[in-house]
Amino acid sequence: MSAIDDLTGELARLPGIGRKTALRLAFHLLKAPSDDAQRLARAIVAVRERVRPCEVCGNLTEVTPCAICTSTRRDGTTVCVVEEASDIMAIERTGEYRGMYHVLGGRLSPLDGVGPSELNVEPLVRRVGGGVVQEVVLATNPSVEGEATAMYLRKLIGPLGVRVTRIARGLPVGGDLEYADGVTIAEALTHRREM
Amino acid sequence: MSAIDDLTGELARLPGIGRKTALRLAFHLLKAPSDDAQRLARAIVAVRERVRPCEVCGNLTEVTPCAICTSTRRDGTTVCVVEEASDIMAIERTGEYRGMYHVLGGRLSPLDGVGPSELNVEPLVRRVGGGVVQEVVLATNPSVEGEATAMYLRKLIGPLGVRVTRIARGLPVGGDLEYADGVTIAEALTHRREM
Numbered sequence: 001m002s003a004i005d006d007l008t009g010e011l012a013r014l015p016g017i018g019r020k021t022a023l024r025l026a027f028h029l030l031k032a033p034s035d036d037a038q039r040l041a042r043a044i045v046a047v048r049e050r051v052r053p054c055e056v057c058g059n060l061t062e063v064t065p066c067a068i069c070t071s072t073r074r075d076g077t078t079v080c081v082v083e084e085a086s087d088i089m090a091i092e093r094t095g096e097y098r099g100m101y102h103v104l105g106g107r108l109s110p111l112d113g114v115g116p117s118e119l120n121v122e123p124l125v126r127r128v129g130g131g132v133v134q135e136v137v138l139a140t141n142p143s144v145e146g147e148a149t150a151m152y153l154r155k156l157i158g159p160l161g162v163r164v165t166r167i168a169r170g171l172p173v174g175g176d177l178e179y180a181d182g183v184t185i186a187e188a189l190t191h192r193r194e195m
Numbered sequence: 196m197s198a199i200d201d202l203t204g205e206l207a208r209l210p211g212i213g214r215k216t217a218l219r220l221a222f223h224l225l226k227a228p229s230d231d232a233q234r235l236a237r238a239i240v241a242v243r244e245r246v247r248p249c250e251v252c253g254n255l256t257e258v259t260p261c262a263i264c265t266s267t268r269r270d271g272t273t274v275c276v277v278e279e280a281s282d283i284m285a286i287e288r289t290g291e292y293r294g295m296y297h298v299l300g301g302r303l304s305p306l307d308g309v310g311p312s313e314l315n316v317e318p319l320v321r322r323v324g325g326g327v328v329q330e331v332v333l334a335t336n337p338s339v340e341g342e343a344t345a346m347y348l349r350k351l352i353g354p355l356g357v358r359v360t361r362i363a364r365g366l367p368v369g370g371d372l373e374y375a376d377g378v379t380i381a382e383a384l385t386h387r388r389e390m
Contacts, residue, residue, distance in 0.1 A: 002246075006242070007239060010238045011235070014235075017220075023284070024210065025209055027281045028210050029243070030243070037243050041236040041237075043205045044236040046201065051199055
């Protein structure tokens with residue numbers, strides 16, 4: 001197999017990258033300054049070598065515990081539970097949340113063989129039971145599996161005597177009623193608020 | 196800068212990859228089996244080390260002259276002129292063309308400072324003047340600059356006494372009159388054929 005075919009094949013394994021895009025990227029990497037290609041290759045290797053999960057929350061970090069877990073300016077009494085470390089970045093970008101996180105590493109999905117023991121659930125229970133945490137915000141995705149995971153965690157954590165909340169569902173800001181799906185509109189109506 | 200930010204930045208430099216996609220790819224590379232990431236990094240380095248332009252036609256190849264130039268089953272009397280080596284792959288996929296190629300390495304673009312001396316024009320003239328070539332198919336893109344490049348080459352190559360043709364313009368197969376631009380429809384009408 002040629003080096004171009006080989007690179008195209010590897011690029012096409014990336015999520016959302018089809019055969020044509022992979023080919024375009026491969027040619028770009030061939031034509032780009034040599035430094036650019038080298039830097040990308042090195043960055044891929046470096047990220048694998050330097051980044052690992054935080055021992056406390058599961059966030060991806062180069063120093064463990066991570067900067068969020070060791071921060072003295074954050075609220076240690078609130079833990080936001082997310083499916084993936086990438087969700088933390090999305091929430092941090094909003095600047096609206098100043099508590100801690102806990103990464104499950106996925107969501108319950110019996111069809112894919114993902115049960116509670118495959119997820120980072122036990123450390124969460126231990127953490128919540130430690131006496132410091134007062135609220136657990138369940139921020140798993142608003143999908144069927146994300147909801148099921150949130151339900152499961154609520155049942156598990158509820159008896160520990162902490163507040164368990166779920167992120168709100170409704171119409172996305174900038175969204176359009178006309179294009180929103182029925183379930184979302186129904187949720188938005190049910191959870192309407194006083195103005 | 197963190198290794199994740201670094202990798203995200205490098206990925207975002209690729210064409211058509213925005214910040215969000217870059218982040219998604221970076222997280223994928225972090226979560227993927229270690230082999231996958233290593234193979235991609237190696238493939239990027241390998242493609243730069245092993246692939247270079249064919250000394251005859253400018254096609255990207257690991258052996259020069261390339262497999263097309265050295266093939267005995269292809270028609271050496273016809274040369275198809277394309278802007279980029281990636282265009283060769285697109286034409287080869289059709290299986291409709293059995294001649295040779297010549298890669299210009301771009302198109303005339305005075306605004307970007309690309310004149311004839313920046314392109315692989317002189318070797319083309321030498322090749323066409325060598326006595327073997329009987330037809331030059333100008334397959335630069337049907338864009339303003341691609342057309343200008345084709346016009347320039349026709350004037351340059353015409354006096355050499357070979358047939359100079361241009362790939363047809365018209366409605367793309369599977370296209371829709373309603374969504375086609377006016378210029379394309381006009382071209383399709385002008386170059387209508389007997390059925």
